[in-house]
Amino acid sequence: MAKKIVSDLQLKDKKVLVRVDFNVPMKDGSITNDNRIVEALPTIKYIIEQGGKAILFSHLGKVKTEEDKEKLSLAPVAKRLSELLEKEVTFVPETRGEKLESAIDQLKSGDVLLFENTRFEDLDGKKESKNDPELGKYWASLGDVFVNDAFGTAHRAHASNVGVASNLESAAGFLMEKEIKFIGDVVANPERPFVAILGGAKVSDKIGVIENLLNVADKILIGGGMAYTFLKAQGKEIGQSLLEEDKIDLANDLLARANGKIVLPVDGLVTKEFSNDGEIKAVSVDEIPQDLQSLDIGPKTIELFKSELQGAKTVVWNGPMGVFEMSNFAKGTIGVCEAIAELSDATTIIGGGDSAAAAMQLGFAEKFTHISTGGGASLEYLEGKVLPGIDSISEK
Known part of the structure; x- marks a missing residue:
């Protein structure tokens, strides 16, 4: 209604x-x-x-x-x-x-x-x-x-x-009308191909979104700290990178159900310390040294994600690709931001939170069709949940 x-x-x-x-x-x-x-x-x-x-x-x-x-x-x-x-x-x-x-x-x-x-x-x-x-x-x-x-x-x-x-x-x-139109329509009836890009630290924050988008999206590109739990589920050595040990089985299950829809990083920027100042190098996700941690997607992943975005008609992005607050690990987020901004014939939506902050900070806000003002609300909307604040509004 x-x-x-x-x-x-x-x-x-x-x-x-x-x-x-x-x-x-x-x-x-x-x-x-x-x-x-x-x-x-x-x-x-x-x-x-x-x-x-x-x-x-x-x-x-x-x-x-x-x-x-x-x-x-x-x-x-x-x-x-x-x-x-x-x-x-x-x-x-x-x-x-x-x-x-x-x-x-x-x-x-x-x-x-x-x-x-x-x-x-x-x-x-x-x-x-x-x-x-x-x-x-x-x-x-x-x-x-x-x-x-x-x-x-x-x-x-x-x-x-x-x-x-x-x-x-x-x-x-x-503003509420815009949110209902853009995010609600994406879940209900997106123009295809529909590509979702998910980042941020934890798989646990995005379980509901991934499960719902597996039914709706054509591709789901996963970056950020959450990607390493998926890579670990594939049996890869992820060094000291962020890992939710208790979500490995779930990641395995999601990958099996995805039938190739989920696209993971192929390289990352690794360093010893959680700092902007240490030595950084790009390595394949098959070759992450045991004593290093990956804090951003690497250049080959940026190119891979760009190619996956080509021809997309609807794009939703939620969550940064790395620790974008540190300039040396913002390249992945900037690269994805640029790739989405360059899509000329697509509805492009940022689902609030850190990715919205990143787009504004990087000067790309005007390039997106819609930037949501609600991080938690947009996540739950993307999960397909009924939002009480919207549900309680009178019907026409």
Whole structure:
């Protein structure tokens, strides 16, 4: 069934509750990357252009102590949002109560208000994270309609998404709509050939994704630390490279079921220390010395992956190919990023997390069709799971 979108709602003069994902990285009280705020702008602008009163709320980090509240206030986010919208954003440093209700009552059509970090409610029995029904009902009482634009939390049933949606007419924001369209469609009905590229440290993080993609993808290219458990399952000597010993049998099983769909590295960049400064050499995966560890895919694997990508019509990438935070082991991630970016006639999607950070850091963000704003949510979506935050949105 198709979900309602914000453009399906009557917004004029309405109090529009908007669950955004403003869980931005912060350092010393300053925002270090405002991408999630920027991604929410189309929905917010549409609401205020239609004469709605935008009441925004979001979580930020994990709030476990009273001290956390000082570090994790959304006040700096309100300031940045005001700059990006070029209009005043009222910030209310409360999550409930008379002060918040009074500020909402004073809003005029086209106004924007942001209230305090929803996770502040977790200090008293995890009310937000455990979807406390009274809290969801209370937040729903603050608005006339609800727009969920926070894909990053769609895999969680919280009071601020599922709790509110169960008490109000709801719709997806434009960012949520994009995520449903790109990642949902990839799982349901990809244009072929469909190539998935998976990286990152652990097989255990991606088991569900690999199992689901074996039924959907035409090829699955595996790099990153997780590749070495597969190589070990093939009987190869992997030296000191990352290994999940308890996942070798599973890797064997996945390789058997893959019927040639899984493509593994043929070489890697090896070194003695987990450091950017040691001696590095490229070696075949059949010749990794026992005392060395591989921290990136090698040049022959980059070429192999490039050739596997040729002609692809749909590409999904989740997870770096090596320890890309260290410049000497970023070559594999850069190579894959370039290879995907050069595909002229393909839908190219990054499933959030480290690969999204890498693409942005490397200056390739504009070259992709879609970069997901939710790491965990996009992984679970790729697994084919029902995401409660999406499921709770009203049907058209």
